Amino acid sequence: MKWSAREKKIARAAYDKAYKIEMQRIQEAVYEKAKNFKEENDVWRLHDYLTRKRREVDEKYDYRYSVLIFVLGRVLRERLISDEDLEGLSQDKVAMIRRVLEI
Amino acid sequence: MKWSAREKKIARAAYDKAYKIEMQRIQEAVYEKAKNFKEENDVWRLHDYLTRKRREVDEKYDYRYSVLIFVLGRVLRERLISDEDLEGLSQDKVAMIRRVLEI
Numbered sequence: 001m002k003w004s005a006r007e008k009k010i011a012r013a014a015y016d017k018a019y020k021i022e023m024q025r026i027q028e029a030v031y032e033k034a035k036n037f038k039e040e041n042d043v044w045r046l047h048d049y050l051t052r053k054r055r056e057v058d059e060k061y062d063y064r065y066s067v068l069i070f071v072l073g074r075v076l077r078e079r080l081i082s083d084e085d086l087e088g089l090s091q092d093k094v095a096m097i098r099r100v101l102e103i
Numbered sequence: 104m105k106w107s108a109r110e111k112k113i114a115r116a117a118y119d120k121a122y123k124i125e126m127q128r129i130q131e132a133v134y135e136k137a138k139n140f141k142e143e144n145d146v147w148r149l150h151d152y153l154t155r156k157r158r159e160v161d162e163k164y165d166y167r168y169s170v171l172i173f174v175l176g177r178v179l180r181e182r183l184i185s186d187e188d189l190e191g192l193s194q195d196k197v198a199m200i201r202r203v204l205e206i
Contacts, residue, residue: 019143023143023146026146027137027140027145027146030137030140030149031137031138031140034130034133034137035134035137037130037134040123040126043126043130043153043156044157046153047150047153047154047157050146050147050149054147
């Protein structure tokens, strides 16, 4: 699958947007948890949460063109990006990205 | 080294006090960090911090009587407990605990 320079730019912007929102959500979740610490072990629960999230984010955000369709489909499904963020990609790419939603 | 029932009680209270303060300090540090998140990677820096602290706390808080002198000496050095928390222990124990401070 070939990506034109313009498509690469659009894909990169969508990818970066999703990543940024993802990280903001984690920051907010961490702040909420830290604000509501009660038991001593709550910090280790937060540690477990961050270990899980870090693994998840590392695995999810992979910008190789060979997996980009899948990555964009996943962040679209998770509403980190919306259809408008894909405008300008070829119809077949958008169709494939949307197919990921059905998996 | 023998610990009388009374000494065990005193040692346990000192140990629990140190642990409690230690965990409170970590909770406060986490809250401060979470309140001041700026860059995206700050959450992973917090994760690294917690990984380090968890290892440190796991290693530090060991309530076997065979290592208790050393543990109490360490938390005394780190001002998590004070001399008064050791009152009631035999003189030789207090002397040994204080020697840990010089290591």
